Amino acid sequence: GPAIPALVTEHAIMSRSFSLSLHRFGADVMAAVASRVADVTFQARRLKADANGVAAFLQVPDDDANARAVADRVAALPARFRKVLVLGIGGSALGAQAALDALKPLRPAGGREVRILANLDPVSIADAMAWFDPADTLLNPVTKSGTTVETLTQFALFADRIRAARGEAGLKEGVVVTTDPQKGALRRVARRLDCPSLEVPPRVGGRFSVLTPVGLFPIACAGHDVTAMRTGAREVIAAFTDGDAAAHPSVLAAAAQVEWMRRGAAVRVLWAYCDRFAAMGDWFSQLWGESLGKPKDDGAVGSQPVRAIGSTDQHSLLQLFMEGPRDKTLTFVTVGGPRPAMPVPDLSALDPDFAEFAHHDAAEVFDALRCGTMAGLVEAGRPVAHLHVPVLDEAAVGALFAHFEIETALAGYLLGIDPFDQPGVEAGKKFAHGLLGRPGMEAYGTAARRILGTEDAQ
Ligand code: PA5
Secondary structure, three states: OOOOOOOEEOOOOOOOOOEEEEEEOOHHHHHHHHHOHHHHHHHHHHHHHHHHOOOHHHHHHHOHHHHHHHHHHHHOOOOOOOEEEEEOOHHHOHHHHHHHHHOHHHOOOOOOEEEEEOOOOHHHHHHHHHHOOOOOEEEEEEEOOOOOHHHHHHHHHHHHHHHHHHHHHHHHHHEOEEEOOOOOHHHHHHHHHOOOEEEOOOOOOHHHOOOOHHHHHHHHHOOOOHHHHHHHHHHHHHHHHOOOHHHOHHHHHHHHHHHHHHOOOOEEEEEEOOHHHHHHHHHHHHHHHHHHOEEEOOEEEOOEEEEEEOOHHHHOOHHHHHHOOOOEEEEEEEEEEOOOOOEOOOOOOOOHHHHHOOOOEHHHHHHHHHHHHHHHHHHOOOOEEEEEEEEOOHHHHHHHHHHHHHHHHHHHHHHOOOOOOOHHHHHHHHHHHHHHOOOOOHHHHHHHHHHHHHHHOO
16 A cells, blocks of 8 residues: 655645644654555545535535625624624534634734633623623524523523513524524524524534534634635645545544554643634544544543643643653644744843843743753653644634544544544433423433432432
8 A cells, every 4th residue: 555655744735724743753653554554545535435424524614605604694794793692512612712712813803702602600601691782792502403401591591681672673683593404492493583594514513513604603703714714624625535645644643643542542632832722722622532432342442632731731731741651642733923023131130040031032932942841752752743833824723623623533433433423422411401301301300310319419
């Protein structure tokens, strides 16, 4: 079979978005990846073939109809809506939050203030309630299934606020629903209210849905260029579907991660030297954790995603990474720009220790800390990959979404499990519905109380 062509891969087509280096992942591990290239390319072909079914995320950046629906909807928003409150959870919230945080410094002109309420913690809801004003805030409930307890409960609370302030007409004008085209409570609400709605393509799984209207609408409301984001994603996906899979960074990354998992890696660290990447780490954690943590034969597969932020976590998690169990891979993420120039003033007259930093840019000091930590980990024999993003703009964010989605889905195929299902999260939902008294599900509530006993059950 064909050999893995390079361990440092910088696709011409992708070079403006990011580069990935697996140099420090261990020569023997990469040799094992090279020896498995036939299986890797076979699984990559299976994944591509599934683009018409379970792997529909590969077609999302080409979905012009839904992108146009988003653009039309944003253009038609009444001018009074200067703010947008998104309600959602899991795959219906994390991707949009990741993009909004990553792109925050771009501050596009005319962008609306977009806030995402991604939990049912009453204190967080009260905080959002205080911010929410039906006169200037659009409500965007997002749920693919249209049945999620948290999102429906949030919607009841905020829709009631709108109705109290502006009546049914306020709901019709002040709500944009994002949900399944046919099914679920939110679709029925959209029909009943005759309010605007956007569609989540039924074949695209929640955690792979950020580039559908689920993420595109909030990101576009904030004024970001979602066309560039889709283009960035499309380039990465086209290089996978139309190019040499064995030369694709996402394929190599998946193969290398799986090889490490076979050798006992139980933890996958994504360590970004970029504060505004924290939510991207949360999005990735869901993608990696929920897609790969599955039963297999008599055991289980998966690795624990951990998101770290540098240099902050050098003062927290680094000791564990450096000298703790040898069960981790680490992917460093660095970002070039945009960033302000920030030369460090010379305070050496005050104290000579400041001379070391004087006249370096703050970014140089920051990067020296990252390099020092990487060098230490490499010297300690820990597997380190490095993903560099020259410019963190919309195209790069789209490219990163596509990269991590391909890497995760292909890792699932290489591990021999279905990366697109999540049967393990269903059991708890049944118990919760039972406890809440859903007709026909009372037995689950009784069972939950019996299992938990009086100490833990409500
Ligand atoms: O990835 C997934 O499928 C889940 O995390 C869902 O996104 C999450 O449960 C929310 O589901 P829904 O969009 O149906 O409300």
